[in-house]
Amino acid sequence: MAQKFILICCALLAGLLARTQENNSLNLMPVPVLLTAHPGRVDIGEGFRVSVRGKPDRRIFAEASRFVRRLSERTGIFLDHQGFVSPSDSSPSAALLIQIRRPGSLKLGEDESYSLESGGGQVILSAVTDIGAIRGLETLLQLVSADEKGYFFPGLSIRDYPRFAWRGLLLDVALHFMPVDQIKRTLDGMACVKMNVLHLHLCNDQGFRVESRRFPRLQQVASDGVYYTQQEIRELVAYASQRGIRIVPEFVVPAHTTAILTAYPQWASVKRKYSLQRYFGVFDPVMDPTNERLYPFLDTLFSEMASLFPDAYFHIGGDENTGKDWQSEPHIRRFMAERGMKSFMDLQTYFNRRLLPIIEKNGKTMMGWDEILQPGVPKQIVIQSWRGNASFYGSLRQGYRAILSYGYYIDLIQPASYHYQNDPIPDSAALSAQEQQRVLGGEATMWSELVSPLTVDSRIWPRTAAIAERLWSPRSVTDTEDMYRRLDIISLGLEALGLRHRTYKQVLLRQLAHGDDTRSLEVLSDLIEPLKIYERNQGDTMYTVFSPLTKLADLASPDQPQPRIFSREVDSFLLHPSPALRQLLWDKLNCWKQNDALFQRLLLGAPVLREAAGLSRNLSLLAGAGLDAMEALDAGRKMDGAWLEQQLLVAARARQQGGRCELQVVDAVQRLIERAAR
Ligand code: ACM
Secondary structure (H helix, E strand, O other), rough: OHHHHHHHHHHHHHHHHHHHHHHHHHOOOOOEEEEEEOOOOOOOOOOOEEEEOOOOOOOOHHHHHHHHHHHHHHHOOOOOOOOOOOOOOOOOOEEEEEEEOOOOOOOOOOOEEEEEEEEEEEEEEEEEEHHHHHHHHHHHHHEEEEEEOOEEEEEEEEEEEOOOEEEEEEEEOOOOOOOHHHHHHHHHHHHHHOEEEEEEEEEEOOEEEEOOOOOOOOHHHHHOOOOOOOOOOOOOOHHHHOOOEEEEEEEOOOOOOHHHHOOOHHEOOOOOOOOOOEEOOOOEEOOOOOOOOOOHHHHHHHHHHHHHHHEEEEEEEEOOOOOHHHOOHHHHHHHHHHHHOHHHHHHHHHHHHHHHHHHHHHHOOOEEEEHHHHOOOOOOOEEOOOOOOHHHHHHHHHOOOOEEEEOOOHOOOOOHHHHHHHOOOHHHOOHHHHHHHHHEEEEEEEEOOOOOOOOOHHHHHHHHHHHHHHOOOOOOOHHHHHHHHHHHHHHHHHHHHOOOOOOOHHHHHHHHHHHOOOHHHHHHHHOOOOOOOOOOOOOOOOEEEEOOOOOOOHHHOOOOHHHHHHHHHHHHHOOOOOHHHHHHHHHHHHHHHHHHHHHHHHHHHOOOHHHHHHHHHHHHHHHHHHHHHHHHHOOOOOOHHHHHHHHHHHHHHHOOOOOOOOEEOOOOOOOHHHHOOO
């Protein structure tokens, strides 16, 4: 009896704690620094008005107007009476009063703090800069609540500011080009989760993507006709600025330059014919740093490119130089020997030192990937770590400022929880206070080997929201379950902004099913994920820039919710086998078992899907094994070793890839199977 009482108390307490946790974060992503709930509320009705007071930059008026439109779209309330929010809208009693002390400027470390007070019929959003106010408007939109009386903002106080000043997303538009509209919607998504740097990777072996007036062969022969005009670049910079987001350009040198060398082969180390790379990976072509005339070329090109991007940072890449095209050239070996250079990395450092004044005379700080961290590299350069934490901590210890991307490679299809746990300053690093201060922040990286404009949103979102939270919210915010709860909510908010990470599936489902019923394909595709890390591309041998990205592995998205939910349900069932949970699992397994017959019929008219035949059959067999296990558990019958061995074989088979995808429910079903034999 006493034990039961204690159990009930524990359950109540756990429920209360869960609710408190929920109240602390509500549905916000990223979680704010401080949130206190109050009893009051602010109703949202047709009379809802916004006013701006203080000394903001003009960008706040467009953003406040956009806020009103989004609020109107979210609630269906006609809030169009105010029209465009203008400086004349400055009533202190407006339902939303925005107070701003000074104009913000788009620079690293600008004040992005804000506070929100709501209750008593008014929301007051206060910020030092309009950029802080823009962050606060995003929070406010996430706070829209509803009950039987209508829509409202709950009563609360929020005080919020970022943990790191650099919260970036790298978008690679070189390997696969992304149209202007895709970048704009990416910027909208970034603003929604308070990210503030879009790092555009603008050239690589496969193409050079910016119009150059000084060297027009770059777009004429090295872009396949897909590149941004200078006007489009200015448009993107203005669009990002409106959202309080900086754009940092990357022009990678001296390696990964096949595109530049295709247009201007005179700058290559090895004299050979160059043409755009169609495969992905690491290649030998590299610029010749011993050629004095290379530097005026880079000066002219980088000065032209720097003039298009007002940001104070300029990324020169510097990664993945094989050095082979340097070692094979006698004149380069001689150059190195004359200067006492021992390795080709010494030569690359020489090259970087020559670049530095070119970048700095354009008023920029130079940055590069962690390969450029070599003895003798000037301390003002910012290092972006991608090869491991060691290079990150090493940069900090040697006095460099650094950005972490290792652990944030979203192109590798790992779950949001993996990225979420990757703290830039973990205890284990034992960094001094000074070293910690040199951590600028982090960047998610969306390399585009295997994405198209149709699928790229699904590789960025919603997982990047978890990284955004890691970089904005206090370090103590680490509850992965709660992160996933809020991730599912922010995913809908991102969709409302026009991102296609969910809807693209419908397009591909219909296309792949070739006009037939898509249901069986949908059942299968919700349970699979593309092969992770670098496996899908079989060591860079399978895909070229022209390969179709409209297949099963493109339909399958990363970190699928259904397997995650199923796994949680199986664990709950094994702990407390309630009839309701039993029925739920039974229905799912039964659906998966039956699905194969429908799917094999679909294949008759959709040959593109034949690569998934094995996956579907294996899912059916696996589900059958799961059903057998549940029957045994129902009957309290312990299955024998021979049965277990056979079912484990079924599970092992279900782990085989098909169509470059893997089933994600095998572990959970295997837990059922193993329990039945225990
Ligand atoms: C990189 O991923 N090569 C920076």
